[in-house]
Every structure is written in C-alpha cells, then in structure tokens.
Amino acid sequence: MKVSVDEAKCCGAGQCVLLAPEVFDQREDDGIVVLLDETPAEHLHDVVREAASVCPAAAIELSENA
Amino acid sequence: MTSTVNSAAASPAETPEFPMARAAKCPFDPPPALRALQQEGPLTRVRLWDGSTPWLVTRYVEQRTLLADPRVSADITRPGYPSSAPINPEQVGIGFILMDDPEHARLRRMVAAPFTIKRIQAMRPGVQRIVDELIDQMLAGPKPVDLVEAFALPVPSLVICQLLGVPYADHDFFQANSKVMINREATPEERAAASRNLHGYLDNLMGEKLRDPGADLLSGLAERIKAGELTQRDAASMGVLLLIAGHETTANMIALGTLTLLEHPDQLALLRDSDDPKLVAGAVEELLRYLNITHSGRRRVALADIEIAGQVIRAGEGLIFPNDIGNRDPEVFDDPDRLDIQRDARRHVAFGFGVHQCLGQPLARMELQVVYSTLYRRIPTLRLAAELDQIPFKHDAAVYGVYALPVTW
Numbered sequence: 293m294k295v296s297v298d299e300a301k302c303c304g305a306g307q308c309v310l311l312a313p314e315v316f317d318q319r320e321d322d323g324i325v326v327l328l329d330e331t332p333a334e335h336l337h338d339v340v341r342e343a344a345s346v347c348p349a350a351a352i353e354l355s356e357n358a
Numbered sequence: 359m360t361s362t363v364n365s366a367a368a369s370p371a372e373t374p375e376f377p378m379a380r381a382a383k384c385p386f387d388p389p390p391a392l393r394a395l396q397q398e399g400p401l402t403r404v405r406l407w408d409g410s411t412p413w414l415v416t417r418y419v420e421q422r423t424l425l426a427d428p429r430v431s432a433d434i435t436r437p438g439y440p441s442s443a444p445i446n447p448e449q450v451g452i453g454f455i456l457m458d459d460p461e462h463a464r465l466r467r468m469v470a471a472p473f474t475i476k477r478i479q480a481m482r483p484g485v486q487r488i489v490d491e492l493i494d495q496m497l498a499g500p501k502p503v504d505l506v507e508a509f510a511l512p513v514p515s516l517v518i519c520q521l522l523g524v525p526y527a528d529h530d531f532f533q534a535n536s537k538v539m540i541n542r543e544a545t546p547e548e549r550a551a552a553s554r555n556l557h558g559y560l561d562n563l564m565g566e567k568l569r570d571p572g573a574d575l576l577s578g579l580a581e582r583i584k585a586g587e588l589t590q591r592d593a594a595s596m597g598v599l600l601l602i603a604g605h606e607t608t609a610n611m612i613a614l615g616t617l618t619l620l621e622h623p624d625q626l627a628l629l630r631d632s633d634d635p636k637l638v639a640g641a642v643e644e645l646l647r648y649l650n651i652t653h654s655g656r657r658r659v660a661l662a663d664i665e666i667a668g669q670v671i672r673a674g675e676g677l678i679f680p681n682d683i684g685n686r687d688p689e690v691f692d693d694p695d696r697l698d699i700q701r702d703a704r705r706h707v708a709f710g711f712g713v714h715q716c717l718g719q720p721l722a723r724m725e726l727q728v729v730y731s732t733l734y735r736r737i738p739t740l741r742l743a744a745e746l747d748q749i750p751f752k753h754d755a756a757v758y759g760v761y762a763l764p765v766t767w
Contacts, residue, residue: 303466303713306720309475311704323470346705348715350426 293337294355297327301351308343308352315340316352325351373411376404376678377442377542377654385751386618386649387695388682392416396683400667404678412440412676413669414655418687418707420667421679425712429662430677432714433458439659440676442756444546453592453599455714466717468582469596472521472575478720481517485728488516493736502743502766509733510612510763511605514725518604521721522597523574524563532556536602540756542654553598560597564590575600600718607651608722610752610759612729615645617749617763618697619734620742625699630734638731641699642723645730647706648697650682653758656710681707739767 295315304323308316314336317326332340344352378389395402396416404414415421424430434441434456454465471477496508511533519526538544538552563576568584571577576597582588619626629641655678664671671677685706686694692701709716716722734740742749743764750761 301713303463303715304470304474304717305709305715306473306475310720310723313475318474318476320474321471322467323474324467342704348426348709348711349713 293332293334293340295327295330295332295340296353296355297325298351298353299324301349303349303351305348307346307348311343311346312336312339316343373403373405376406376414380751380753385746385749386614386621386697388650388653388680388686392680392683393686396687401669401671406440407443408441410440410676412438412678413671414678414680416680416683418684418690421681421684421707422711424664424666424671424677425656425658425679425707425710425714427664427712428459429660429664430658430712431458431661432456432462432658434657436659436674438674438676440657440678442542442654442657443549453595455599459713462713465588465592465596468579468588469575469600470717471578473717473720475720478724481521481721482724482728484520485513485517485725486732489513489728489732490736493733497737502764505616505763505765506609506613506760507762510616511609513612513729514608515605517721517725518601521575521604522600523567523572523576524597524601528559531559532601533605536606537755539602540606541754542756543754556598556601557591557594560594560601561590564593564597603716603718604721606757607718608725610651610757611645611649611722611726613763614649614651614759615726615730616733616740616765617742617760618645618649620740621746622697625697626734628699629730630738633731635727635731637700638727639723640702641730642726643703643706644697644699644701645726646708647685647691647703649758650685650706650708651758652708652710652756653680653682654756655680656714679710681710737767740765741767 302325304318306318306323308325309318315329315332317328318324319326341354344354374391378391380387380389395414400417400420401413401415403411405411415424434445454462492509492512496503515529516526535552535555538548564580567577567580571580579588579593579596583590583593619629658677660671660673660675660677662673685708688694709719743766749763752759752761
C-alpha cells in the first residue's frame, strides 16, 4: 500500500491522526496533515483505509497495488 | 435517465414542512417523519418557514457525497441558501463556518493549532482536574441538583475559556447571549441583539489581547491583526464562533448523554464497570451518533447542476442535511435505533462532513471521554430526580439537549 496526502485539501480535522498516529501527524501551526510513513506496514492497512474513508476532505489517497 | 420533475412545485400542499417534530415518547430519536422520508428515497423536497422548497438529503451516503462536493457552498449570503430563520442584514456573521474556500480555509487554519490531537491530549489532565473538582462540589452540596447548571455547562465553558483566553467570570453573560443566538424561536431582533452583545464583548477582549497578549488563542489572533492578516472585526467573529461552539455543543452532549445512559441502565453499567479507554472512546462515538445534537440540519446551496441518485439538483437550489437521520441509516448502521456503546460507530456524521467538519472535534471527544469515564464511576448511584416527561428538552434550539436535568444519588 502506498499513501499520499493532499495538504491543500486537508481541513485539519485530525481524524487520521486519531486512528493511525504511526502514519499521520499534524503540523503544529495549522493542524494540516503530515505523512509520517508512505508505505505503512501491513498490520496498519485496515486502519489507514478507515482513515482515508473518514477523512472529511478526501485528502488521503491510497494505491493498493504498490 | 435523470428526472427533472419537481414534484414539490407541482403540488405544494404535499411538500412536508421542515423542521419536523420528534415523537413525544421518543426524545432520543429523530422525528418519525424524517425516518419515513429516508425510507422513500435519499432526496426529497421540503418546505421551510419562508415557503422555499430546498432539497432534504436523508441518507448517509448522499449526505457524505454532497457535503464533500466542492460545488456545494456554505455561503449564507448566496441566493437559494436555505436559512433556518430570517437573516437580519445588520446581524454580523459568525465567521468561517458560513464561508467557502479559499477564505474559509485561510481563516480556519489560523485557529487550528490548539485543536490538534497532540495539543488536545496535553490538555487532558487539566480537564480531568476540572471534572473532579466539579464532582467534589456537587457531592458536597445539596441534592437534588441540576446537572446542567452544576456540571454540564461549567466543564466545557471552563475549558474553552482557558483555551481562548476569555475570563470565566463572564460565563453568565456569554451563556445567556449564546442561548438566544441559537434559539429558533427567538425573533431576528433578539438574535441580532445577542449577536451584537457577543461581538462587542469579543471585540473589546481582542483590544485587551492586542495591548497585553498571553499564550491563548485570542492572543494568537491579535498577532495576526498586528501582521495585517486579519481585521479586529473578523477576529472577534471567530472568537464568538469558537466560544459558542466550544461550550453549547459539549454541554448538551454531557447532559443529554447522561440522561440517555440513565434511561439505558445496561449500557450505563457497561461504561461504569469498565476502565478500558477503548470502550469509553467507543461509547463517546456511539452517543455522538445516536444523539446527533446538531438537529437543525447542515445547510448548503448548489453552485452548479449536480446529478445524484437519479435527480438533478439545480445551481442555486438549497440543500439541507439532517445528520441525525443520516446517523440512523440502516444501510450503514445495523439496528440503528438501538444504543449500543460496543458497536463501531466511528463513521458517524455527527460532526458533519466535508471541509467544514467540526474543527473542535478532538476537544469534544476528549472532554466527553473524561466526563463519561469519571461521572458515573464517582457517583455510581446517580439517578433522575424527576420523571422523564418532566424534563425540558430543547426542541426549539438549533442544538438539541435539555434545559435542566434534576439528578440525585
């Protein structure tokens, strides 16, 4: 799985950080997403998929065959 | 084949009015008429107070899809916006929740820093202290007691005052004005006066932060004013928005959530007898889903023609998203009218969806986790001191809850 984030779309709701803090963080000054791990380990895939699906701004993209 | 037939325009008498009333005996459930409309289909026309007939979007999938669509605007000043009451032209706006990007994003990002997951987690011990002290005071005082006055309002008010840098001593003033601003039955003049009071108060406070800044959010906005990125008037508007959103919503979730749990003793027992933070966090999500206190529906207007679910929403048509019924969609949540704190409810839309999704949700979650994991364990015999049908529910307010909750132990 390969993860990418779109900082311009992100609205800083923080749901991804809450679900998968190993993969996502937030910039300190404006809460915008910071990607910590663009190829997360397999045991994190489900929670990363959930993070992408609950992201209100569709700012997380996954490519599953990478 | 898409249908462009506007059945509402053809037969105005059949168009249901919105908002709708809850069933008298089911204060925790959305109005039965909303459920009936959801069963009929995802989109339908409703009639508002001004005779306009915007779309009501009742199913979860369509709610999420449209709320996240950039062709859907939150700008209250656009023609076709389905407002819940007359818009008083003299009334000052309440900040970025009624604006579109890019200005919305620019302003929202200015106040986002204190609401990041890490900053909110760092506040947890302080919130725990506030909760414990208020419970100490309740236990030492007379009973029965009104839980709203003694606990549910003070917890989030103290926390948001600290975060913003608003003196808590002024809580009677801002709570009273905030109550009028979100009362659906207040006159436009009353709401405008309450809005002016709060804007005047915050404007004055911004002046103080400009002269004598601290480490709080409003002082951060004062820096932006000095840097020429923000007017003092816009800063005051953002302060009003955050102050209202920061205490009204969580206070209602505390009081109404407690009443809900008292009426569901098996669920309350599960929560009280567990010290698993995951169970507590799950209970918070389920109560957010089940109660969805923002029961007036999120409001938008289409900027372009949008095809969805076999319908065409025309540019300039209004859209209303009652997230309370979206969170009871049986296609998404099994047995949706059952409160089950052990279910996975995390995909609920109680905080909305799209770029306007609640900025303060990490704070709300943390406050509710502290409250729900503390109150019922410290007062295990907590019970209602009135009959359920004597409890004054906030049917007339934009945010649902109870005006008072007499409890004893």
